[in-house]
Amino acid sequence: MNIVVAIKHIPSIADDLPIKDNNVDFDSVDFVLNEFDEQSIEQAVLVKEAVGGTVTVIGVDLIGELDGVLHLALAKGADKAVKITGDDPAADSHVQAKWLAEAIKGMSADIIFAGVQASNDLDGQIGPMIAAYLDMPYIGGVSAVEVSGDTATVNKEFAGGFGAKYAVTLPMVVGVQAASKPPRYAPISKVRQVAQTVKIEKVAPSGEASAGLSFKKMAPPAVTGHAEMIGGSSKEVAAKIVELLKNKGLA
Amino acid sequence: MSNDVFVITEHMDGKFSDVSFEMVGKAKELASAWGGQAVSVVVGSGAASNVFSSVSTIQVDDAALNQFNPEAYGKVIEALVKEKSPRLVMFGWTATGMDIAAWLSARLAKPCVAYARDLCIENNALIVNSQVYGGKMIAEVAPEGDMAIVAVLAGSFPVEAGQGSTAATQIASPVALDGLKIKFVEAIKPAAGDVDITAQTKLVSIGRGIGSKDNVELAEELAAKLGATVSSSRPVVDAGWLPRTRQVGKSGLKVKPKLYLMLGISGAPEHLEGMKNAELIIAINTDKKAPIFNVAHYGATADLFEVAEAMLELL
Numbered sequence: 001m002n003i004v005v006a007i008k009h010i011p012s013i014a015d016d017l018p019i020k021d022n023n024v025d026f027d028s029v030d031f032v033l034n035e036f037d038e039q040s041i042e043q044a045v046l047v048k049e050a051v052g053g054t055v056t057v058i059g060v061d062l063i064g065e066l067d068g069v070l071h072l073a074l075a076k077g078a079d080k081a082v083k084i085t086g087d088d089p090a091a092d093s094h095v096q097a098k099w100l101a102e103a104i105k106g107m108s109a110d111i112i113f114a115g116v117q118a119s120n121d122l123d124g125q126i127g128p129m130i131a132a133y134l135d136m137p138y139i140g141g142v143s144a145v146e147v148s149g150d151t152a153t154v155n156k157e158f159a160g161g162f163g164a165k166y167a168v169t170l171p172m173v174v175g176v177q178a179a180s181k182p183p184r185y186a187p188i189s190k191v192r193q194v195a196q197t198v199k200i201e202k203v204a205p206s207g208e209a210s211a212g213l214s215f216k217k218m219a220p221p222a223v224t225g226h227a228e229m230i231g232g233s234s235k236e237v238a239a240k241i242v243e244l245l246k247n248k249g250l251a
Numbered sequence: 252m253s254n255d256v257f258v259i260t261e262h263m264d265g266k267f268s269d270v271s272f273e274m275v276g277k278a279k280e281l282a283s284a285w286g287g288q289a290v291s292v293v294v295g296s297g298a299a300s301n302v303f304s305s306v307s308t309i310q311v312d313d314a315a316l317n318q319f320n321p322e323a324y325g326k327v328i329e330a331l332v333k334e335k336s337p338r339l340v341m342f343g344w345t346a347t348g349m350d351i352a353a354w355l356s357a358r359l360a361k362p363c364v365a366y367a368r369d370l371c372i373e374n375n376a377l378i379v380n381s382q383v384y385g386g387k388m389i390a391e392v393a394p395e396g397d398m399a400i401v402a403v404l405a406g407s408f409p410v411e412a413g414q415g416s417t418a419a420t421q422i423a424s425p426v427a428l429d430g431l432k433i434k435f436v437e438a439i440k441p442a443a444g445d446v447d448i449t450a451q452t453k454l455v456s457i458g459r460g461i462g463s464k465d466n467v468e469l470a471e472e473l474a475a476k477l478g479a480t481v482s483s484s485r486p487v488v489d490a491g492w493l494p495r496t497r498q499v500g501k502s503g504l505k506v507k508p509k510l511y512l513m514l515g516i517s518g519a520p521e522h523l524e525g526m527k528n529a530e531l532i533i534a535i536n537t538d539k540k541a542p543i544f545n546v547a548h549y550g551a552t553a554d555l556f557e558v559a560e561a562m563l564e565l566l
Contacts, residue, residue, distance in 0.1 A: 013385045013517075016540060024388070039489060097357065117349065117365075119385045119519070122392070124353025124363040124402070132357035137322045137432045141346045141502065153436065158263065158346045160504045161441025161495060164318065169432040175350070177502065182491035212362030216378065217391040221542070227534060227550030237551040238561030241512075241533060244549065248531065250453060250510045251477055251566060 001053030001147065004109040005044045005078065006100045006130055007037040008093075009062050009069060010120045022215040026089035031062065033069045036115025042179035043145055044113045045077035051147050053110070054079040058103060060086040060096045060205070067200060074194040075186035082201045093121055097129035098209035105134065109171055111152060116140045116175040123211035131173035133209075139166055140175025252397045254287025257337040258305065259328055261347050262298035263319070270343040270405040275303045276412025277370060277403075278341060282306075284372045285338060292331065293419060294324050304415025312421055315428035321350035322433040329358055330426040336398065339370075339377060344402040346502065352402040362394035366520065368407045385519040386542035405501070405524055445496035446480055453479035453510040456499060456526070457487055460515015460536065460555055464492040470514060473559050476566040479510065484522045500525035514555040518543025535559075 011017060011029040018025040044055045057073040059066055061083040070081035084099050091099075104112060112134075114127030131138035143163075144155040150170045157163045157177055230240045245251035256278040260271035271291075278289035288306040295316035300308055309331070315323045328351060332340055340355070342348035344365055356363030368389075369380040379401055381390045394401075448454060455474040461467060467481070474481045481497060488498045499506050501521040511529035516522060518534070518541055526532070527546055534547035535555045544550045551558065 122383050124365045128354035129357035132354045140350045163439035165436040167434045178489040212395045213392040221389050227544045227547035230551040234553050234557030235561045237553045238558045242565045
């Protein structure tokens with residue numbers, strides 16, 4: 001079974017996001033793996049462990065720092081890693097999905113995993129777009145996948161614990177919300193080891209697409225309301241919260 | 252091309268979601284500015300469709316559409332949109348809308364804006380505000396060309412403006428729905444047995460900032476002292492630290508407790524959807540720019556562990 005995981009390297013939202021020319025100043029931010037891609041990689045490895053095959057992880061190298069992410073995926077059980085030398089930190093989802101679809105085309109993929117969404121999916125997610133470009137069915141919000149022969153059975157989540165089970169004739173694209181088991185941990189020694197032994201394949205970007213959006217502005221949200229901030233040491237904060245709760249009859 | 256605005260409504264168990272009505276209300280405003288019509292699109296026959304205030308409602312009926320099926324629904328919507336050429340197609344940025352909006356955008360090579368929380372018209376052109384980067388940024392963008400696809404965050408507009416009684420025009424599927432690769436197998440119901448967080452008056456809610464499964468115990472202790480229950484944001488559940496029954500937010504449950512004490516939750520739009528109507532929201536987070544501080548009533552930039560331990564001593 002040829003299992004492919006399409007990942008997205010995105011600006012970290014743990015830090016401040018500086019603005020330049022109506023967009024994020026990509027030179028001044030750290031890039032991290034989209035959090036849903038961690039789930040997606042895990043789900044791909046779980047499927048491989050269940051039915052056999054190889055897991056290929058592929059992403060667009062936007063800032064020349066994708067190797068670390070790919071090494072981590074390899075240490076977690078992926079077999080091959082491919083980076084598309086996009087070298088454009090502003091490449092939107094349409095552009096990345098097109099490049100990914102073109103690169104995946106020749107891989108005879110049976111099942112393609114992508115994170116269900118990313119925080120910078122302004123123009124939509126890469127998963128359904130890859131499905132459209134490759135003419136495959138797509139289901140997102142998936143939290144369990146079982147493969148048997150040429151059929152995948154997936155659980156899709158709606159909200160509040162409601163969901164639905166679908167049977168899909170492969171090949172397909174799966175948008176992963178959560179892997180059926182929490183992502184495994186890869187020890188740093190193993191990451192170092194794969195970094196020295198596994199070669200990352202490089203692919204030049206191919207294909208053209210555009211989000212078709214012109215940026216007018218990018219800014220932090222206008223503040224309409226703000227919490228009354230409680231200052232002081234942690235102990236003082238705790239005392240004030242307890243007092244507040246007692247006054248309101250909540251403690 | 253027409254000046255119409257299509258709203259792809261969504262229903263489950265015979266009931267339309269609030270975001271469907273929210274979008275119809277907004278669509279009426281936009282369509283009238285363009286001199287077009289707001290059209291509600293109902294895919295499948297599982298819900299009474301005469302509930303919208305749009306000028307017209309189209310209901311597509313086919314046995315293959317009885318349950319949500321992204322492939323069948325996608326094909327129907329694509330065929331309708333190709334035939335009618337609306338100027339704008341609105342989806343909910345929801346479990347179902349998210350499966351189709353970006354797919355349709357790539358299929359038709361038309362622009363898509365996700366995470367939308369407002370739409371307006373300036374000089375006859377559509378401007379969309381989108382809440383990206385976990386709610387830390389608002390992008391203001393103008394889709395180019397003659398058709399745009401927008402996926403709207405639930406809770407962005409009032410529900411009432413979309414409510415009405417327009418009778419639907421029933422049509423057969425505009426596209427053949429045989430040979431589908433996706434087949435609906437069965438519905439999944441919520442796991443029973445755990446506490447119902449929607450029925451609790453006090454919640455201590457933990458986010459990624461809790462750091463590890465072992466630390467959940469501290470939140471449990473604090474909740475016990477307060478007579479509260481522990482709930483969480485999605486990453487905590489995805490990591491396996493709490494069962495899915497405890498998840499608050501878009502893909503979890505909507506709660507409205509008297510107290511929502513948040514430890515280490517930044518306040519992404521998906522989480523806010525589930526708790527913004529809580530009566531008293533107190534947020535502890537180390538990031539002073541966390542979006543949650545724009546929503547919480549009280550906040551503190553502090554170490555959640557230190558605050559929780561100090562609270563335990565005082566309670």
